[in-house]
Amino acid sequence: MSALEESVTPAPETSPPDLIGSGQEGNLRDQVTAYLQRLRNGDMGALPAIAGFIVLSILFTLLSPYFLTERNFANLLTQAATLVMLAMALVFVILLGEIDLSAGVTSGVAMSLFVVLSDPGGLAMNWIVALIVALVAGVIIGLFIGFFVARVGIPSFVVTLGLFLGFQGVQLIIIGNGGLYRIQQAEILAIQNSNLPTWGGWVMLAIMLLVSAGTSYFDRRRRTRAGVPNRTIALVWARLIAIAVAGGVVVALLNQDRGTGFLAVSGVPIVVPITLAILWLGTFVLDRTRFGRYIYAIGGNAEAARRAGVKVIAIKWAAFAVCSTLAVVSGVFSASKVGSVDAAFGRDIVLSGIAAAVVGGVSLFGGRGRLIHAAIGALVIAVITNGLGLLNLPGGVNFLVTGGVLILAATVDALSRRRAGGSLIRQ
Numbered sequence: 001m002s003a004l005e006e007s008v009t010p011a012p013e014t015s016p017p018d019l020i021g022s023g024q025e026g027n028l029r030d031q032v033t034a035y036l037q038r039l040r041n042g043d044m045g046a047l048p049a050i051a052g053f054i055v056l057s058i059l060f061t062l063l064s065p066y067f068l069t070e071r072n073f074a075n076l077l078t079q080a081a082t083l084v085m086l087a088m089a090l091v092f093v094i095l096l097g098e099i100d101l102s103a104g105v106t107s108g109v110a111m112s113l114f115v116v117l118s119d120p121g122g123l124a125m126n127w128i129v130a131l132i133v134a135l136v137a138g139v140i141i142g143l144f145i146g147f148f149v150a151r152v153g154i155p156s157f158v159v160t161l162g163l164f165l166g167f168q169g170v171q172l173i174i175i176g177n178g179g180l181y182r183i184q185q186a187e188i189l190a191i192q193n194s195n196l197p198t199w200g201g202w203v204m205l206a207i208m209l210l211v212s213a214g215t216s217y218f219d220r221r222r223r224t225r226a227g228v229p230n231r232t233i234a235l236v237w238a239r240l241i242a243i244a245v246a247g248g249v250v251v252a253l254l255n256q257d258r259g260t261g262f263l264a265v266s267g268v269p270i271v272v273p274i275t276l277a278i279l280w281l282g283t284f285v286l287d288r289t290r291f292g293r294y295i296y297a298i299g300g301n302a303e304a305a306r307r308a309g310v311k312v313i314a315i316k317w318a319a320f321a322v323c324s325t326l327a328v329v330s331g332v333f334s335a336s337k338v339g340s341v342d343a344a345f346g347r348d349i350v351l352s353g354i355a356a357a358v359v360g361g362v363s364l365f366g367g368r369g370r371l372i373h374a375a376i377g378a379l380v381i382a383v384i385t386n387g388l389g390l391l392n393l394p395g396g397v398n399f400l401v402t403g404g405v406l407i408l409a410a411t412v413d414a415l416s417r418r419r420a421g422g423s424l425i426r427q
């Protein structure tokens with residue numbers, strides 16, 4: 001047989017650009033084995049944060065009889081909502097290997113515009129229009145940061161540190177030195193201070209299950225069409241059962257009467273479904289869109305991504321815009337909780353947001369982490385603040401413990417990356 005007649009092994013077919021790779025396939029045992037192997041290689045994800053959350057919850061439950069009560073549990077969720085949202089906002093730029101130190105004061109500038117524009121004694125603008133103006137301000141600020149970072153090439157630390165200082169002056173100009181505006185819109189105040197009806201929590205849980213099942217079906221169908229093996233269906237059922245059980249416990253607990261007087265207070269706080277909706281949408285963008293995959297690619301190796309055809313400048317620009325916009329949403333949550341906006345609004349929270357993302361397992365080196373990791377990290381920090389408050393410990397202890405947890409999380413991240421690099425070399 002001649003050389004021309006010899007069979008040639010065909011090149012492997014390339015997957016369509018919207019295909020989601022999900023790692024090693026196989027049965028449930030194969031998946032567990034693969035997960036344990038990733039842990040041994042240093043890819044721990046949010047596992048340390050989850051373990052810390054469980055340990056801290058048990059500790060504070062033993063130390064305080066008030067920690068594991070329906071009233072404190074609802075209070076914990078509303079306390080954490082602002083930090084959860086800000087941490088999720090910062091994930092979009094941290095995944096790029098960048099940072100945004102101005103996210104907190106960005107929310108302060110936007111909310112200052114909101115209260116001044118919607119003040120009944122001033123311009124008396126419709127609150128919805130004023131809120132849109134605040135969100136647009138967030139987008140513009142993000143694009144401004146993205147221009148100097150991506151186009152001009154100034155390190156994001158320097159740009160956002162400058163804006164962190166400068167925007168404090170902008171807030172003073174908008175609100176005035178020592179000025180304070182109360183939130184007078186019932187709709188804004190209701191976000192953090194009102195609850196769904198008791199049946200609303202169960203409807204929320206049902207929607208979560210339907211969305212999770214639909215997303216899983218969507219992923220599996222795309223992989224089937226592409227001729228790529230799916231993970232065992234047992235994983236889908238396991239996730240749905242976990243959501244149903246955990247969600248059912250949370251909803252049942254929050255539906256208990258936690259009022260202190262004659263007025264009954266029960267139901268899931270309104271801020272919870274809003275946060276979950278944004279969490280799902282952001283996760284969908286990062287996990288299932290080209291934009292999200294490009295963010296991970298740039299964070300992993302920006303030069304390799306550029307050579308592969310990724311428009312690095314445009315992606316960074318967009319990521320900073322998303323970050324600043326979600327930071328404004330966190331400002332809405334904070335204003336709803338506090339009930340007012342002053343010239344120092346948002347000044348002190350950004351470092352806690354970065355700490356929450358890192359504690360949750362989002363790598364400051366870029367390219368690794370998910371929104372849910374940042375949300376878990378924010379819950380850990382909220383548990384520390386809430387539990388220490390119940391024990392009547394001084395505020396300094398809170399800062400010491402939070403700082404120690406942050407250093408520990410950063411150390412775990414650095415060691416895991418070193419271990420993962422070593423395993424790659426050995427392979």
